[in-house]
Amino acid sequence: MEFLITNSPALIVAIPLVVAFIIPLIGRTGDKARNTFMLAAFALISFLVAILAVNIHSVGIRIYTFGATTADLAVPEHFIVPVRIIFEVDAMSMFMGIVVTTVTLAALIYSLQFLKGQPRQARFYSLMMLLYAAMMGLAFTGDMFNLFVFLEIASIAGAALAAYRTNLADAVEGGFKYIVISAISALMVLFAIGILYSEYDVLSMAAIAHFIQYTHLDMIALGLLGGAFVIKLAGVPLHMWAPDTYTVAPAGSTPMILAASYMSMYALYRVTFTIYGGFIDTTAIGWAVIIVGLLSMFVGVMMAVHQTDIKRMMAYHAISQGGYMLLGVGVGLAVLADPVALRAFGQAAMEGGIFHLINHVFYKALLFMTAEAIFLRIGTRDTNKMGGLARNMKWTAGFFIIGALAIAGIPPFNGFASKLLIYESVLKFNPVLAIIAMFVSLVTLASFAKVFYSAFTGAPMPAYKQVKEVPKSLIIGMSILAVLCIFFGLFPGLIVNNIVAPATNALINHAGYVNAVMGAVP
Amino acid sequence: MTEYIPANFPFLAAALLIGIAFYIILFRRNLIKLIMGIAMLSSGVNLFIVALGYRIGANAPIYTDVPPGPMVLSVPQALTLTSIVINVAVLALMLTMIIHTYRHTGDIDSEKSRKLKG
Numbered sequence: 001m002e003f004l005i006t007n008s009p010a011l012i013v014a015i016p017l018v019v020a021f022i023i024p025l026i027g028r029t030g031d032k033a034r035n036t037f038m039l040a041a042f043a044l045i046s047f048l049v050a051i052l053a054v055n056i057h058s059v060g061i062r063i064y065t066f067g068a069t070t071a072d073l074a075v076p077e078h079f080i081v082p083v084r085i086i087f088e089v090d091a092m093s094m095f096m097g098i099v100v101t102t103v104t105l106a107a108l109i110y111s112l113q114f115l116k117g118q119p120r121q122a123r124f125y126s127l128m129m130l131l132y133a134a135m136m137g138l139a140f141t142g143d144m145f146n147l148f149v150f151l152e153i154a155s156i157a158g159a160a161l162a163a164y165r166t167n168l169a170d171a172v173e174g175g176f177k178y179i180v181i182s183a184i185s186a187l188m189v190l191f192a193i194g195i196l197y198s199e200y201d202v203l204s205m206a207a208i209a210h211f212i213q214y215t216h217l218d219m220i221a222l223g224l225l226g227g228a229f230v231i232k233l234a235g236v237p238l239h240m241w242a243p244d245t246y247t248v249a250p251a252g253s254t255p256m257i258l259a260a261s262y263m264s265m266y267a268l269y270r271v272t273f274t275i276y277g278g279f280i281d282t283t284a285i286g287w288a289v290i291i292v293g294l295l296s297m298f299v300g301v302m303m304a305v306h307q308t309d310i311k312r313m314m315a316y317h318a319i320s321q322g323g324y325m326l327l328g329v330g331v332g333l334a335v336l337a338d339p340v341a342l343r344a345f346g347q348a349a350m351e352g353g354i355f356h357l358i359n360h361v362f363y364k365a366l367l368f369m370t371a372e373a374i375f376l377r378i379g380t381r382d383t384n385k386m387g388g389l390a391r392n393m394k395w396t397a398g399f400f401i402i403g404a405l406a407i408a409g410i411p412p413f414n415g416f417a418s419k420l421l422i423y424e425s426v427l428k429f430n431p432v433l434a435i436i437a438m439f440v441s442l443v444t445l446a447s448f449a450k451v452f453y454s455a456f457t458g459a460p461m462p463a464y465k466q467v468k469e470v471p472k473s474l475i476i477g478m479s480i481l482a483v484l485c486i487f488f489g490l491f492p493g494l495i496v497n498n499i500v501a502p503a504t505n506a507l508i509n510h511a512g513y514v515n516a517v518m519g520a521v522p
Numbered sequence: 523m524t525e526y527i528p529a530n531f532p533f534l535a536a537a538l539l540i541g542i543a544f545y546i547i548l549f550r551r552n553l554i555k556l557i558m559g560i561a562m563l564s565s566g567v568n569l570f571i572v573a574l575g576y577r578i579g580a581n582a583p584i585y586t587d588v589p590p591g592p593m594v595l596s597v598p599q600a601l602t603l604t605s606i607v608i609n610v611a612v613l614a615l616m617l618t619m620i621i622h623t624y625r626h627t628g629d630i631d632s633e634k635s636r637k638l639k640g
Contacts, residue, residue: 169626
């Protein structure tokens with residue numbers, strides 16, 4: 001047990017990597033053996049994530065140094081900077097880890113019967129595990145270069161998953177767009193890493209944050225990093241890829257690619273708060289984040305209203321909801337240097353933004369899954385061709401209602417809890433921003449009401465009289481997320497106090513992150 | 523000979539490569555040319571990083587029988603090597619996707635082969 005707690009950060013990334021390459025081998029003996037092996041391995045990984053989460057909850061921050069005599073020996077004797085590869089896990093990393101693990105669990109179960117009877121399933125699960133490993137690596141890494149490496153692994157796995165249905169022309173196009181924008185943004189990140197390395201001769205984030213001088217070169221690096229992560233998290237005006245990629249990604253992989261885009265949002269927070277947030281006034285950076293958030297909220301929802309493709313509409317809503325997170329955390333970033341304002345509303349705004357991240361990933365994953373379930377049964381994503389589906393697909397319709405009410409911010413679902421937190425705190429910062437956020441929420445509700453009426457209600461269309469409910473594993477996968485949506489909506493205080501507030505404090509606690517690695521340096 | 527080459531020559535070359543690459547990526551519609559642009563972008567970034575660790579007239583960072591004098595910094599070389607390997611994988615994946623696109627649409631023009639709109 002002691003061994004598992006100590007080495008869990010490394011094992012959580014290493015086991016899925018190994019499993020990803022064993023899956024095709026075991027897949028040769030049969031689908032059943034492969035699925036059992038994969039679920040057993042993922043249960044083990046989830047267990048490790050759980051014990052690490054409990055551990056982080058009590059100790060606050062942990063580092064894991066690869067190849068050192070003890071895991072917490074970041075700076076070896078006779079050295080003044082960390083030279084080894086370091087994983088640094090704080091409450092914010094763990095928060096992202098919990099989000100990703102839950103979504104992956106639901107997505108894997110969902111995909112089991114979705115793909116039944118289709119060829120090349122082993123490759124699908126292999127890519128899913130690869131994407132999971134990359135996302136956990138992104139969450140845990142304490143080192144800029146590994147950030148780049150995991151970003152690239154996530155891009156390759158995500159693009160291959162999006163283009164998995166190579167028999168469809170649009171799937172290949174969506175995957176191709178994703179890999180192109182990922183490659184460009186990853187190279188921008190690499191260039192920025194080169195600039196930072198040339199100045200400070202270190203790659204560890206904590207060490208860069210310790211030595212940073214805030215020169216003009218640093219600001220160029222920040223611009224490159226910020227631009228790259230905004231592309232990857234699909235913030236307007238760099239969002240063009242997201243609707244195409246989310247629309248075509250098959251089965252349970254859409255929620256995974258969605259989660260991967262929020263890992264880029266995490267990387268943006270990590271860079272702005274941890275590396276640059278130490279001693280300079282971050283007001284301008286905060287306002288830049290707020291403006292991207294506002295644009296995403298507004299443009300995303302306006303584009304969503306007139307879409308007829310159900311997944312494309314949800315993808316535009318994903319962009320719009322991403323704006324809420326950026327708005328909340330951007331307000332916190334703008335007042336980071338002002339302790340009074342930070343305590344009065346900045347911290348609450350950040351909590352709202354971060355809480356909205358976990359809520360959004362859960363309900364949007366649920367919505368994407370219902371859309372894929374409809375596509376599985378009737379073979380189209382066009383809402384004009386759907387009608388009366390609620391009669392035969394009762395579970396799917398129920399899950400769609402839960403997701404739609406949650407995204408529109410209706411109590412008692414989880415979207416309400418986090419949006420209320422954002423409205424209240426942003427109102428104290430700048431009332432105009434809060435009013436725009438509320439208006440966007442109303443349009444969201446209207447848009448989902450329209451889709452629900454056209455797809456699920458009314459007389460069943462003659463062509464879909466024989467449509468059956470989706471298989472059990474799809475319902476189980478969706479119900480995991482639906483239950484969490486309701487649970488988070490009923491007990492928001494419990495969730496905010498136990499996982500969201502520690503994550504917010506970890507982001508603000510710049511010195512804690514730096515000292516965990518650089519502690520021994522005078 | 524080497525002293526006639528300005529020390530920042532590699533950086534100028536990297537900037538030129540990155541500039542041309544961005545021009546190709548933004549303004550060319552042929553998908554193969556787009557991929558060539560990304561390959562040039564990665565070469566430019568790799569050249570930038572490897573040039574950071576280079577010292578004119580320095581030795582290779584191999585510690586056995588090394589002659590006295592300054593040594594080239596080895597970390598950027600390790601980074602570049604990793605980045606080259608990753609980029610090979612990315613480019614290969616892109617090319618396979620273009621083959622599929624060509625099979626479906628009979629075109630590799632980014633406007634004509636487009637299915638997803640709105």
